[in-house]
Amino acid sequence: MSNYTDHKKYEDYEFEDFLSDEFFVQWVKSPSENTLHFWEKWLISNPQKREMVTEAASFVRSIQYKENFEFTDEAYIQVFENILKADLEVPSHNTIPSKMDTWYSFFSVRRAAAILLIGFSCWALYETQNFSDSEKASIEWITKVNEAGKKTVLHLNDGTVIHLNSNSKISYPKTFTESSRVISMEGEAFFDVKKEGRPFIVEVKDAKVEVLGTSFNVNSAVEGKLEVALVSGKVKVNDKLGNQVMLAPMEMIVLEDNGKIHKQDFDVRSVTGWKDKYLVFSDDDFDTVVQKIETWYGVDIHTAGKFNAQWAYTGQYYDESLENVLEGIAQTSKIQYKIKGKEVEITH
Numbered sequence: 001m002s003n004y005t006d007h008k009k010y011e012d013y014e015f016e017d018f019l020s021d022e023f024f025v026q027w028v029k030s031p032s033e034n035t036l037h038f039w040e041k042w043l044i045s046n047p048q049k050r051e052m053v054t055e056a057a058s059f060v061r062s063i064q065y066k067e068n069f070e071f072t073d074e075a076y077i078q079v080f081e082n083i084l085k086a087d088l089e090v091p092s093h094n095t096i097p098s099k100m101d102t103w104y105s106f107f108s109v110r111r112a113a114a115i116l117l118i119g120f121s122c123w124a125l126y127e128t129q130n131f132s133d134s135e136k137a138s139i140e141w142i143t144k145v146n147e148a149g150k151k152t153v154l155h156l157n158d159g160t161v162i163h164l165n166s167n168s169k170i171s172y173p174k175t176f177t178e179s180s181r182v183i184s185m186e187g188e189a190f191f192d193v194k195k196e197g198r199p200f201i202v203e204v205k206d207a208k209v210e211v212l213g214t215s216f217n218v219n220s221a222v223e224g225k226l227e228v229a230l231v232s233g234k235v236k237v238n239d240k241l242g243n244q245v246m247l248a249p250m251e252m253i254v255l256e257d258n259g260k261i262h263k264q265d266f267d268v269r270s271v272t273g274w275k276d277k278y279l280v281f282s283d284d285d286f287d288t289v290v291q292k293i294e295t296w297y298g299v300d301i302h303t304a305g306k307f308n309a310q311w312a313y314t315g316q317y318y319d320e321s322l323e324n325v326l327e328g329i330a331q332t333s334k335i336q337y338k339i340k341g342k343e344v345e346i347t348h
Contacts (some may be wrong), residue, residue, distance in 0.1 A: 011046050018056035028060040029197040031212055040234075061179050061198065140174040146187075149298020151275070156181075159194030163275035166295045167221060188219040190275045193233075206240035207255055216247075217272045221295075226255040229271045269316065277319040283312045289329070290346075297322045298342065305348035 018024045027035035043050055146152055146168050154162040157175055164170055168187025176182075176198065184203040193200045195213020202209040204218055205226050214233020220226045228237050229252040237245045239255050245263065247253055252266040270282045279296055281289060286307045294301055299322065313333055317325050326337045326344070338345045 010042060011049065013049075013052075015052055015056055018053065019060060024056070025060055028057045031195075031197065141171055142174055143169065143171045145169045147298065148295050156194075158196065158198075160200065161192040163190040165189060165221070165274055166298070185218065185220070187221045188217070188274070190217045190272055191215065195233075205255075208238045210236045210238070219271075224257050227271075228253050228255075229266050231268060231272065273316070278316055279318075279320070279325065280316045281313050283314050285309075286311050286313075289313050293322070293325065293344075299339075299344050300342060301344045301346060303346050303348075307348050 013021070023035070024039075026032075027039050039053075043053060144152060144154060144164060146164050146166050148166050150166055152164050154164060154170070156162065156172060158181060160181070162170065165188035168185065168189060170183060170185040170189060172183035179198060181198050181200045182203065183201070186204070191200075191202065191211075192215045193211050193213050197212075200211050200213075202218055204220050207226055207228075209216070209218060209228055211233060214235060215231040216233070216235050217229040217231070218227070219229075228235060228247065230247040230249055232249050235247040237247065237253055237255070239245075239259075239261070241259055243261065245253050245261065247263075250265060250268075252264050252271065254262040254264070256262075267282070269278060270280045273280045274296075279292065281292065284292070286303075290301050290303070293299070311333070313329060315328060315332075317328065320328075322344070323339060326339070326346075329335060330337060334348070336347045
């Protein structure tokens, strides 16, 4: 692999060049604040390379490198300065360095070595994948199901913490593989993902949410759409049509079943407050209010009377009883209610 002080013109890199670049490998395997900052900015400036970089990064995660590369702040600055210098240098067509042949030979050997690495790694990956497929039945999977009215906190073996909401289901391996961390879910969950080299992938509906280390909320409980809200870190969302959307902190993406995509800001308390015992209503219509109460308390609500289509309610409650919540709504919305065990009757 090349030394990190070499001049690099990443925009000229091919697939195998990224594999043999330790600054790139270090970013993929053990991302730091410096490497994350550099590659995020570089990809914004070079969107034509994003697909190649994504494929190279996935490949790097699938193979084991003999060395682990760690960069100090000084080394990072040196890399950045060298890249800028290389970008500004334009070689003269009338001048040929005296050691060009030697350099070219070295470059060719390095490229050949990278190609051999690719070939060997593909074979190794193929063999490993076949082994994994044949051993899938022996992998111990854990499935957690929350009925209405129940919430749980899960601690995964990698240090990730998951808050699973009511009426939700999640499945994950007892021990993650060496190359990735993949789980599947239905309903709603909040993730505080432990930051490390392996990607963390949430499979939900027809989409995949991929992160390295971050905190975010996923909600597929609302019929006809999927919501992903990012609190901190970075998230990449892949939908069923192959679209990729990157989220910044305090951004939410809404994927509708018809393929439409919306990106918007969000209020943290309204979206993630459920995990901290906050029941929040934000200008919700009557049907939404009923659905939230049924899910939160595990009750069945029966309604009578006519409710205006313009009816809406806003309010928030912290760890309150069902009766107190209904009383709060009744005070402002002129409704009446009766509670009989797990049955609730609301009239207007």
